[in-house]
Amino acid sequence: MSGFAVWCTSTTLGGLNYVNNGLVGINSNSQTDVQLGNGFYLKPGQLIFHPGVNNAHACLRFTVPLAGFYDVEGIFFSPGLPSTPNGYATTDVHLSINNVELRSLWINQNSGMLIFRQIYLNVGDYVQFEIGWGQNNNYGSDTTAANITIVAYS
Numbered sequence: 001m002s003g004f005a006v007w008c009t010s011t012t013l014g015g016l017n018y019v020n021n022g023l024v025g026i027n028s029n030s031q032t033d034v035q036l037g038n039g040f041y042l043k044p045g046q047l048i049f050h051p052g053v054n055n056a057h058a059c060l061r062f063t064v065p066l067a068g069f070y071d072v073e074g075i076f077f078s079p080g081l082p083s084t085p086n087g088y089a090t091t092d093v094h095l096s097i098n099n100v101e102l103r104s105l106w107i108n109q110n111s112g113m114l115i116f117r118q119i120y121l122n123v124g125d126y127v128q129f130e131i132g133w134g135q136n137n138n139y140g141s142d143t144t145a146a147n148i149t150i151v152a153y154s
């Protein structure tokens with residue numbers, strides 16, 4: 001699948017790293033959609049993450065470069081058509097700052113969002129979105145798209 005960049009840890013219990021520990025991926029094409037079989041359907045620049053077997057959480061982390069007020073917004077949804085395996089992710093998504101969870105939600109064939117406005121953050125704080133395997137306790141077909149926006153007030 002060309003144009004699809006994947007990040008995962010190099011630690012493995014045996015087998016594929018992205019299966020054991022989850023993954024973060026992005027359609028790195030700026031002009032072209034990426035499609036995998038009848039599953040993923042990712043617009044240019046679309047970010048996704050996927051939990052690992054045994055509920056290993058994949059995470060997206062932003063480390064604060066400058067102290068100040070920020071708006072943090074994340075929108076999450078299944079990246080496939082409803083009739084395809086990746087059209088019904090069953091996951092749990094968590095938002096934390098410095099390992100303190102602020103909010104979480106379930107994704108079950110739907111979409112959800114986490115929004116926090118005007119949060120004061122210090123240099124080096126980290127804002128983290130994590131994904132787990134959801135209510136069905138299975139990581140299969142759990143690819144979840146993430147549209148995350150973090151904006152600083154000047």
Ligand SMILES: [Ca+2]
Nearest residue numbers: 090133134138
């Ligand atoms: Ca699941």
